[in-house]
Amino acid sequence: xxxxxxxxxxxxxxxxxxxxxxxxxxxxxxxxxxxxxxxxxxxxxxxxxxxxxxxxxxxxxxxxxxxxxxxxxxxxxxxxxxxxxxxxxxxxxxxxxxxxxxxxxxxxxxxxxxxxxxxxxxxxxxxxxxxxxxxxxxxxxxxxxxxxxxxxxxxxxxxxxxxxxxxxxxxxxxxxxxxxxxxxxxxxxxxxxxxxxxxxxxxxxxxxxxxxxxxxxxxxxxxxxxxxxxxxxxxxxxxxxxxxxxxxxxxxxxxxxxx
Numbered sequence: 001x002x003x004x005x006x007x008x009x010x011x012x013x014x015x016x017x018x019x020x021x022x023x024x025x026x027x028x029x030x031x032x033x034x035x036x037x038x039x040x041x042x043x044x045x046x047x048x049x050x051x052x053x054x055x056x057x058x059x060x061x062x063x064x065x066x067x068x069x070x071x072x073x074x075x076x077x078x079x080x081x082x083x084x085x086x087x088x089x090x091x092x093x094x095x096x097x098x099x100x101x102x103x104x105x106x107x108x109x110x111x112x113x114x115x116x117x118x119x120x121x122x123x124x125x126x127x128x129x130x131x132x133x134x135x136x137x138x139x140x141x142x143x144x145x146x147x148x149x150x151x152x153x154x155x156x157x158x159x160x161x162x163x164x165x166x167x168x169x170x171x172x173x174x175x176x177x178x179x180x181x182x183x184x185x186x187x188x189x190x191x192x193x194x195x196x197x198x199x200x201x202x203x204x205x206x207x208x209x210x211x212x213x214x215x216x217x218x219x220x221x222x223x224x225x226x227x228x229x230x231x232x233x234x235x236x237x238x239x240x241x242x243x244x245x246x247x248x249x250x251x252x253x254x255x256x257x258x259x
Contacts, residue, residue: 024184
Protein backbone atom coordinates (compact mmCIF):
# COMPACT_ATOMS: atom_id res chain seq x y z
CA UNK A 1 0.00 0.00 0.00
CA UNK A 2 1.36 3.41 -0.92
CA UNK A 3 1.78 6.17 1.65
CA UNK A 4 -1.12 8.11 0.08
CA UNK A 5 -3.42 5.09 0.15
CA UNK A 6 -2.49 4.32 3.76
CA UNK A 7 -3.20 7.90 4.79
CA UNK A 8 -6.58 7.77 3.03
CA UNK A 9 -7.49 4.54 4.81
CA UNK A 10 -6.69 5.94 8.26
CA UNK A 11 -8.27 9.40 7.77
CA UNK A 12 -11.81 9.12 9.06
CA UNK A 13 -14.76 11.25 8.04
CA UNK A 14 -17.17 12.81 10.54
CA UNK A 15 -19.69 10.09 9.67
CA UNK A 16 -17.13 7.39 10.49
CA UNK A 17 -16.38 8.94 13.87
CA UNK A 18 -20.12 8.90 14.51
CA UNK A 19 -20.30 5.22 13.53
CA UNK A 20 -17.52 4.29 15.94
CA UNK A 21 -19.05 6.40 18.74
CA UNK A 22 -22.39 4.65 18.25
CA UNK A 23 -20.72 1.24 18.11
CA UNK A 24 -19.12 1.91 21.50
CA UNK A 25 -22.60 1.93 23.03
CA UNK A 26 -22.68 -1.85 22.44
CA UNK A 27 -19.10 -2.60 23.55
CA UNK A 28 -18.94 -5.84 25.55
CA UNK A 29 -22.75 -5.95 25.59
CA UNK A 30 -22.86 -9.73 25.57
CA UNK A 31 -25.80 -11.64 24.15
CA UNK A 32 -28.35 -8.83 23.93
CA UNK A 33 -30.38 -7.62 20.99
CA UNK A 34 -29.11 -4.49 19.27
CA UNK A 35 -31.98 -2.39 17.91
CA UNK A 36 -30.44 0.45 15.91
CA UNK A 37 -32.69 3.06 14.29
CA UNK A 38 -31.06 5.04 11.50
CA UNK A 39 -28.28 4.41 9.02
CA UNK A 40 -25.30 5.28 11.22
CA UNK A 41 -26.54 3.23 14.23
CA UNK A 42 -27.23 0.26 11.93
CA UNK A 43 -23.68 0.39 10.56
CA UNK A 44 -22.43 0.81 14.13
CA UNK A 45 -24.22 -2.25 15.48
CA UNK A 46 -22.78 -4.37 12.68
CA UNK A 47 -19.32 -2.95 13.32
CA UNK A 48 -19.63 -3.81 17.02
CA UNK A 49 -20.68 -7.37 16.09
CA UNK A 50 -17.65 -7.79 13.83
CA UNK A 51 -15.18 -6.42 16.37
CA UNK A 52 -15.56 -6.05 20.14
CA UNK A 53 -19.07 -7.46 20.71
CA UNK A 54 -19.21 -10.79 18.84
CA UNK A 55 -22.15 -12.11 20.90
CA UNK A 56 -24.40 -9.18 19.94
CA UNK A 57 -27.72 -10.23 18.37
CA UNK A 58 -28.78 -8.58 15.13
CA UNK A 59 -32.01 -8.72 13.16
CA UNK A 60 -32.87 -8.26 9.50
CA UNK A 61 -35.07 -5.34 10.51
CA UNK A 62 -38.20 -7.45 10.26
CA UNK A 63 -38.67 -10.79 12.03
CA UNK A 64 -35.43 -12.78 11.78
CA UNK A 65 -32.34 -13.02 13.94
CA UNK A 66 -29.38 -13.12 11.58
CA UNK A 67 -26.11 -14.94 12.07
CA UNK A 68 -24.00 -13.08 9.52
CA UNK A 69 -23.28 -9.39 9.02
CA UNK A 70 -24.41 -8.34 5.55
CA UNK A 71 -23.78 -4.98 3.96
CA UNK A 72 -26.45 -2.34 4.44
CA UNK A 73 -29.28 -3.16 2.06
CA UNK A 74 -28.10 -6.72 1.36
CA UNK A 75 -29.98 -9.86 2.33
CA UNK A 76 -28.68 -11.94 5.22
CA UNK A 77 -27.42 -15.39 4.26
CA UNK A 78 -27.53 -16.93 7.75
CA UNK A 79 -30.74 -16.97 9.79
CA UNK A 80 -30.39 -17.95 13.45
CA UNK A 81 -33.98 -17.67 14.58
CA UNK A 82 -37.44 -16.22 14.25
CA UNK A 83 -38.19 -13.04 16.18
CA UNK A 84 -41.84 -12.09 15.68
CA UNK A 85 -43.23 -8.89 17.17
CA UNK A 86 -44.59 -10.64 20.26
CA UNK A 87 -41.25 -12.22 21.08
CA UNK A 88 -39.47 -8.94 20.40
CA UNK A 89 -41.68 -7.25 23.02
CA UNK A 90 -40.84 -10.03 25.48
CA UNK A 91 -37.14 -9.27 25.04
CA UNK A 92 -37.82 -5.59 25.69
CA UNK A 93 -39.75 -6.32 28.87
CA UNK A 94 -36.95 -8.50 30.22
CA UNK A 95 -34.22 -5.96 29.46
CA UNK A 96 -32.30 -8.12 26.95
CA UNK A 97 -32.10 -5.35 24.37
CA UNK A 98 -30.23 -2.09 23.86
CA UNK A 99 -32.08 0.21 21.50
CA UNK A 100 -30.64 3.32 19.86
CA UNK A 101 -33.50 5.60 18.95
CA UNK A 102 -33.75 8.95 17.25
CA UNK A 103 -35.31 12.07 18.74
CA UNK A 104 -37.19 15.02 17.30
CA UNK A 105 -36.53 16.66 20.68
CA UNK A 106 -34.37 15.71 23.64
CA UNK A 107 -33.96 17.66 26.87
CA UNK A 108 -31.25 17.90 29.52
CA UNK A 109 -32.77 15.06 31.57
CA UNK A 110 -33.02 12.67 28.63
CA UNK A 111 -36.75 13.03 27.96
CA UNK A 112 -37.36 12.30 24.29
CA UNK A 113 -40.10 13.40 21.92
CA UNK A 114 -40.96 11.63 18.67
CA UNK A 115 -44.69 12.35 18.76
CA UNK A 116 -45.48 15.98 17.90
CA UNK A 117 -43.99 19.46 17.91
CA UNK A 118 -46.03 22.30 19.36
CA UNK A 119 -49.08 22.38 21.59
CA UNK A 120 -50.68 18.98 22.09
CA UNK A 121 -54.15 20.29 21.25
CA UNK A 122 -52.98 21.74 17.94
CA UNK A 123 -49.43 20.63 17.10
CA UNK A 124 -47.42 22.37 14.42
CA UNK A 125 -45.95 19.02 13.34
CA UNK A 126 -47.32 15.51 13.74
CA UNK A 127 -44.51 12.94 13.96
CA UNK A 128 -44.30 9.17 14.52
CA UNK A 129 -46.30 9.02 17.70
CA UNK A 130 -45.14 7.70 21.06
CA UNK A 131 -44.64 4.19 19.64
CA UNK A 132 -42.67 1.93 22.01
CA UNK A 133 -40.55 4.66 23.59
CA UNK A 134 -42.00 4.47 27.15
CA UNK A 135 -41.52 0.70 27.33
CA UNK A 136 -38.07 0.96 25.80
CA UNK A 137 -36.82 3.54 28.26
CA UNK A 138 -38.24 1.88 31.37
CA UNK A 139 -37.16 -1.69 30.58
CA UNK A 140 -33.89 -1.73 28.67
CA UNK A 141 -30.94 0.57 27.93
CA UNK A 142 -31.96 3.29 25.49
CA UNK A 143 -29.38 5.45 23.75
CA UNK A 144 -30.05 8.19 21.21
CA UNK A 145 -28.62 9.11 17.81
CA UNK A 146 -29.10 12.70 16.59
CA UNK A 147 -27.57 13.33 13.14
CA UNK A 148 -28.16 17.11 13.21
CA UNK A 149 -27.32 18.64 16.57
CA UNK A 150 -29.22 21.93 16.94
CA UNK A 151 -31.23 23.95 19.49
CA UNK A 152 -34.40 22.75 17.75
CA UNK A 153 -33.57 19.17 18.77
CA UNK A 154 -31.65 19.66 22.04
CA UNK A 155 -34.33 21.69 23.79
CA UNK A 156 -34.98 23.06 27.28
CA UNK A 157 -38.29 21.20 27.49
CA UNK A 158 -39.76 18.64 25.10
CA UNK A 159 -43.26 19.38 23.80
CA UNK A 160 -44.36 15.85 24.66
CA UNK A 161 -42.60 13.06 26.55
CA UNK A 162 -42.31 9.87 24.51
CA UNK A 163 -39.15 8.38 26.00
CA UNK A 164 -38.75 8.81 29.75
CA UNK A 165 -35.82 10.83 31.10
CA UNK A 166 -34.07 10.63 34.45
CA UNK A 167 -36.19 13.29 36.19
CA UNK A 168 -39.52 11.72 35.27
CA UNK A 169 -38.33 8.22 36.07
CA UNK A 170 -37.21 9.41 39.52
CA UNK A 171 -40.56 11.13 40.11
CA UNK A 172 -42.41 7.94 39.20
CA UNK A 173 -40.49 5.93 41.80
CA UNK A 174 -38.67 2.59 42.03
CA UNK A 175 -40.91 0.80 39.53
CA UNK A 176 -39.69 3.25 36.86
CA UNK A 177 -36.06 3.63 37.92
CA UNK A 178 -35.29 -0.06 38.46
CA UNK A 179 -34.26 -0.72 34.83
CA UNK A 180 -34.20 2.81 33.44
CA UNK A 181 -30.88 3.76 31.83
CA UNK A 182 -29.89 6.20 29.09
CA UNK A 183 -26.20 5.38 28.54
CA UNK A 184 -25.29 7.48 25.51
CA UNK A 185 -26.39 10.31 23.27
CA UNK A 186 -24.37 10.57 20.06
CA UNK A 187 -24.74 13.49 17.68
CA UNK A 188 -22.83 14.75 14.66
CA UNK A 189 -20.89 17.02 17.04
CA UNK A 190 -19.98 14.76 19.95
CA UNK A 191 -20.87 12.17 22.57
CA UNK A 192 -22.93 12.92 25.68
CA UNK A 193 -24.09 11.10 28.80
CA UNK A 194 -25.91 11.75 32.08
CA UNK A 195 -23.11 10.89 34.50
CA UNK A 196 -23.65 13.94 36.71
CA UNK A 197 -24.98 14.20 40.29
CA UNK A 198 -28.34 15.53 39.08
CA UNK A 199 -28.49 13.20 36.06
CA UNK A 200 -28.45 15.97 33.47
CA UNK A 201 -26.63 15.88 30.15
CA UNK A 202 -22.85 16.10 30.09
CA UNK A 203 -20.47 16.55 27.18
CA UNK A 204 -18.24 13.47 27.15
CA UNK A 205 -16.24 13.88 23.95
CA UNK A 206 -15.97 16.09 20.89
CA UNK A 207 -15.64 14.83 17.35
CA UNK A 208 -12.49 16.12 15.61
CA UNK A 209 -12.89 19.67 14.30
CA UNK A 210 -15.69 20.52 16.75
CA UNK A 211 -15.22 23.03 19.57
CA UNK A 212 -16.91 23.25 22.95
CA UNK A 213 -18.25 26.66 21.94
CA UNK A 214 -19.85 25.15 18.84
CA UNK A 215 -21.61 22.48 20.90
CA UNK A 216 -22.82 24.96 23.51
CA UNK A 217 -24.20 27.27 20.80
CA UNK A 218 -26.04 24.35 19.18
CA UNK A 219 -27.68 23.21 22.45
CA UNK A 220 -30.89 24.73 23.78
CA UNK A 221 -30.06 24.18 27.45
CA UNK A 222 -27.07 24.44 29.76
CA UNK A 223 -24.76 21.46 29.38
CA UNK A 224 -22.33 20.17 31.95
CA UNK A 225 -18.93 20.70 30.33
CA UNK A 226 -15.85 19.22 32.07
CA UNK A 227 -12.68 21.25 32.29
CA UNK A 228 -10.99 18.87 29.84
CA UNK A 229 -13.06 17.34 27.04
CA UNK A 230 -11.36 14.52 25.12
CA UNK A 231 -11.71 13.85 21.42
CA UNK A 232 -13.96 10.99 20.31
CA UNK A 233 -12.01 7.78 19.78
CA UNK A 234 -10.46 7.48 16.35
CA UNK A 235 -11.48 4.47 14.22
CA UNK A 236 -8.78 1.89 13.70
CA UNK A 237 -7.61 1.02 10.20
CA UNK A 238 -9.46 -2.30 10.47
CA UNK A 239 -12.67 -0.60 11.57
CA UNK A 240 -12.44 1.77 8.63
CA UNK A 241 -11.94 -1.17 6.28
CA UNK A 242 -15.01 -2.92 7.69
CA UNK A 243 -17.13 0.22 7.45
CA UNK A 244 -16.05 1.10 3.92
CA UNK A 245 -15.65 -2.30 2.30
CA UNK A 246 -17.90 -4.71 4.21
CA UNK A 247 -20.77 -2.94 5.97
CA UNK A 248 -21.39 0.25 3.98
CA UNK A 249 -19.60 0.04 0.61
CA UNK A 250 -22.19 2.40 -0.95
CA UNK A 251 -21.32 5.18 1.49
CA UNK A 252 -24.83 5.63 2.88
CA UNK A 253 -23.34 6.98 6.13
CA UNK A 254 -22.30 10.17 4.32
CA UNK A 255 -25.92 10.92 3.42
CA UNK A 256 -26.82 11.00 7.11
CA UNK A 257 -23.70 12.90 8.18
CA UNK A 258 -22.25 14.77 5.17
CA UNK A 259 -18.50 15.15 5.03
